Amino acid sequence: xxxxxxxxxxxxxxxxxAHALAMDRAHVFHSWSAQGNLTPFAIxxxxxxxxxxFDGKHYLDFSSQLVNTNIGHQHPAVVNAIKAQAxxxxxxxxxxxxxxxGEAASRILARAGxxxxxxxxxxxxxxxxxxxxxxxxxTTGRDTVLSTYRSYHGNTGAAVVATGDWRRVPNQYARGxxxxxxxxxxxxxxxxxxxEEESARALHHLExxxxxxxxxxxxxxxxxxxxxxxxxxxxPPGYLRGVRELADKYGIVLIFDEVMCGFGRxxxxxxxxxxxxEDGPVVPDLIxxxxxxxxxxxxxxxVVISESIANAFETEVFPGGLTYSGHPLAMxxxxxxxDAMESEGIVDNARMIGxxxxxxxxxxxxxxxxxxxxxxxxxxxxxxxxxxxxxxxxPVSGGVILxxxxxxxxxxxxxxxxxxxxxxxxxxxxxxxxxxSALAIYDEAFTALEATL
Numbered sequence: 001x002x003x004x005x006x007x008x009x010x011x012x013x014x015x016x017x018a019h020a021l022a023m024d025r026a027h028v029f030h031s032w033s034a035q036g037n038l039t040p041f042a043i044x045x046x047x048x049x050x051x052x053x054f055d056g057k058h059y060l061d062f063s064s065q066l067v068n069t070n071i072g073h074q075h076p077a078v079v080n081a082i083k084a085q086a087x088x089x090x091x092x093x094x095x096x097x098x099x100x101x102g103e104a105a106s107r108i109l110a111r112a113g114x115x116x117x118x119x120x121x122x123x124x125x126x127x128x129x130x131x132x133x134x135x136x137x138x139t140t141g142r143d144t145v146l147s148t149y150r151s152y153h154g155n156t157g158a159a160v161v162a163t164g165d166w167r168r169v170p171n172q173y174a175r176g177x178x179x180x181x182x183x184x185x186x187x188x189x190x191x192x193x194x195x196e197e198e199s200a201r202a203l204h205h206l207e208x209x210x211x212x213x214x215x216x217x218x219x220x221x222x223x224x225x226x227x228x229x230x231x232x233x234x235x236p237p238g239y240l241r242g243v244r245e246l247a248d249k250y251g252i253v254l255i256f257d258e259v260m261c262g263f264g265r266x267x268x269x270x271x272x273x274x275x276x277x278e279d280g281p282v283v284p285d286l287i288x289x290x291x292x293x294x295x296x297x298x299x300x301x302x303v304v305i306s307e308s309i310a311n312a313f314e315t316e317v318f319p320g321g322l323t324y325s326g327h328p329l330a331m332x333x334x335x336x337x338x339d340a341m342e343s344e345g346i347v348d349n350a351r352m353i354g355x356x357x358x359x360x361x362x363x364x365x366x367x368x369x370x371x372x373x374x375x376x377x378x379x380x381x382x383x384x385x386x387x388x389x390x391x392x393x394x395p396v397s398g399g400v401i402l403x404x405x406x407x408x409x410x411x412x413x414x415x416x417x418x419x420x421x422x423x424x425x426x427x428x429x430x431x432x433x434x435x436x437s438a439l440a441i442y443d444e445a446f447t448a449l450e451a452t453l
Contacts, residue, residue, distance in 0.1 A: 017042045017054025031155070032167070041414070046073030049430045051414060059409070060438050062426045063416035067228060067381075068291035070264045071337050071346060072429040078297050081336025085328050092328055094121075094321060100331035107338045108293065108304060111269040115283050117307035120318075121300065121326040125259030125290035126154025128301040129222065131320050132286045133158050135305065136220035136253035138319075139312045143175070144213055146206075146252075147222045148182035150230035153257055162222055165230065180209045182223065184233050186374045186385060187393065195236035203242040215250040225271040228260035229418055232376050232383035240275050240282040247285075253309070256284040259301065263292030264341060264428040267351025267379030274378065285309060292428075294337045300330035341428070350428035353435055354379040358424060361439040369446040371396065371453075382424040395420035403452060407445035413438055 011019075020042045030038055044054045049072055052058045064070065071078060085100055092098050105119040120135075122128045133145055147153065149164035160167060161174040181189040183202040190201035210218060221243060227233040247254040261271040268274040275282055286309065290301030324330075341347055354377065362382060366372040373387035386401070388394040401417050408415045416423040426438065 012044055012054065014054050017044065020054070041409075048072040048074075049427045049434050057412065059412050059414040060426070060434055060441070061414045062424060062438055063414050064380075064425050064427050065296065066291070067260050067265070067416065067423070067425045068296040070292035070350075070428045071295040071341060072427040075295070075337070075340060075429075077340035078294065078333050078336040081332040082297060082329055085332035089328050091324075094323070094325040098326065098328055098331065100328045100335060101326040104326075104331040104334040104338075107335060108289070108302070111338070112287060112304050113281075113283070115306055116287070116304050118305045118310040119302050120305060120320075121302040121331075122290075123299050123322055123324055123327075124154070124301040125257075125288060126156040126159040126301075127322065128259065128288035128290055128303050129153045129159040129162065129255075129257060130156050132255045132288050132303045133162070133220060133222065134320055135286060135303065135309055135318075136255065138316075139309050140219045140251065140253060142217055142219035144218045145177050145220045145222055146209065146213070146218060147177065147179055148224075148227065148230075149179045150182060150184060150227050150233060151224055151257075152227075152229040153222065153224075154259070176219075178209065178213055180206055182227065182233065183236050183239050184231070185236060186376070196238070199236040199239040199242065202236075202239060203246065206243065207246055210246060210250055210252070215252070218250065218252050220253040220255050221247055222255040222257060224257045224259075224261065225275075226261045226266065226378070226381065228381070228423075231385065231418070231421055232381055232423065234376055234378060235275070238277075240272065241277060241279070244282050244284075253286065254284045255286045255288065257288045259288055259290045260292075261381060262287070262289045263338075264347040264350050265292055265379055265381045265425075267347060267354055269347060294330065294333040295427075297333045297337070298327065298330040300327065300334065344429075346428045349430075350379045353426075353428075353430055353432070354382075357432055357435040357439075358382055361435070362424065365439065365442055365446065368443070369450065371400075371446065371450060377424070380424075380426050380428055380430060384422045384424065386420050386422060400449070400453070404445060404449050407448045408441060411441045411444055413441045413445075 043051050050058050051061045108119050109116055147162040151164040153159040153162045158174040160171045161177045164179050183198045185195055185198040192198035256272050258270055266274055273281055285306045287304040362375045366375050370390050371386050372384050373390055373393055374385040376383050386396045405415055416425050
């Protein structure tokens, strides 16, 4: 029997690190990058909220990689679940029944609530959004999908065109997509002076877009419950309720993209559950998910489907599927992750860390450092909007962000940055002591950065 040379799987020495980087630059094509000048950070291992390089230096991972390692690195419950499933059955076609798949779906539905009936599993968040769009179009008989300019929905055909940021522009091959402006009070498109004004005016704008596009042509409104990569844009009071009412008024399917903000990131199982009002929670028709459902230990994602939409395909064929839909290793990782998150109070921990440590700690940083124009967030999902001038709110340049990243890495913190922002997005398992250490590192890095400006 052929055995695998462990050297192919990784090592721990500086020589292993040099080899990893050399092999990467010789053979790997990186996403969203010009390839010529890349020097990727080589990670040797990780545990909890920490990763380390091949020189043995440890870093607080306040990026959660791509905001997905909600349960932290190498959680034994998830690793052991994958190992146990690998010993039993490593792969199975999606047409067959598989216990791990059924158990994973039942756990997701239990956390979503009684409005939902089925889960369609995908390989990640982008194809979750693809299939949610497909479901909306098929059940409404309409074509157009509305989504916001400040958004990211994935890098596949319809998902990237539904995306509003720059990545859409060179990839516009899908049909039937229209964009609108969502609320963002700090950089308002609506000349608003209060969160309530921002909400009301953004909803008025959305309704006018619906009317102008022709409401009978619109299949879905696709929005991130809290836009993540676009800046952790927590919706103002009443906005999600208003979108739900507009969807109902015009017979439009409402899709909440919770790929980044779901499964503990906001201190709730689903982000939309944190926006309940006197009328209860604002419930979408479809929920897309990935990332935090199993912290990316095995690629997976999916669509949580309302009873009414699921029932529409009881006698009609759903024309979609993937070879690895509900892959048993991924399903086992979901079961392991969600059970551990429940038993260990990990979602509650994310809520507590946000309320008691990040909210006051980041506010204190803003008061001390004028470069921080605004702090936004909830749970372990925050962004610092960095500006040249607090009055004009002019965003800092890319060079400033590169220098900030350098200062943070030198002090042992792995950051997540986007445009002019620093995103503070640790794993949901982060401890108070780790959070306090990270806040001190941010303070030191901003002090050093401001000395260079």
